[in-house]
Amino acid sequence: MTFIKKRYYVFLVCIAIILGVSHAFAADDGLSFDKKLEGKYIIVYYPAVPDMARHLTEQLNIRPSDKISAGQPLKCKDTCEEELAQMLDTLFIQVSDILEMHLYSLKINIKVFKNNTELSDIYSRLFKSSLDGKSSFYASDFNSIYVSEDGFKSGIIGHEMSHAIICHYFPTPVPIKVQELLAMYVEYTLRCIDQQ
Secondary structure, three states, X not given: OOHHHHHHHHHHHHHHHHHHHHHHOOOOOOOOOOEEEEOOOEEEEEOOOOOHHHHHHHHHOOOHHHHHHOOOOOOOOOOHHHHHHHHHHHHHHHHHHHHOOOXXXXXXXXXXXXXXXXXXXXXXXXXXXXOOOOOEEEEHHHOEEEEEHHHOOHHHHXXXXXXXXXXXXXXXXXXXXXXXXXXXXXXHHHHHHHHO
C-alpha cells in the first residue's frame, strides 16, 4: 500500500472516530435531581415530590394498544416508576416508527421540573435567552429533554424525542426548521392516536 493510501485510510478512520465520539458524548449540564429512573431508551430525572411518578404516568397516558403496537409486554409493572419507564420506552418506539428512524442503542435523558418557572430559569442559564412560555425543549449538547411537570404529555415528550432521534440519526446536523417540521408531524400523529 502506498504512503498516500495509508494517509487516506488514517484520515477516514479519524473522521469516523470524531463523528462517533460527537454522537456518543453528552456534556454535563450541572443539574442534580433527587430521583433517577432508567428504562431501555431513557433516563428520567425528577424531584422527590410525593406521587410524582404516578402523576407523570397518568399524564403520559400510554394505552395498552400503544404497548402492543410497540412490541412491549402488556403486563403492568409492580411500581409506578417501572410503569413510567416502560411507557417512555413505548413512546420512544412509537416516535421511531413514526419517523422511520430506528436507533435502538440511543439513550435519552429526560429532566422534569416542578413548573414552567424552574424550566425557564434553566433555559435562560443554558442558552442566555427566553423560553417564551414553552413547557419543554431539547438540548443536543446534553442529549437531554427538559420539561415541566405540566408539559409531561405524550405529544410534547414525543416532539422532543423526535429532536433527539433526528440529531443522532444523521451524521451531519439537520437544519432546525426541518427538525421542527418532523417533530411537529410526530406530535400531531401522537395527538391523533390519543383521540382514537
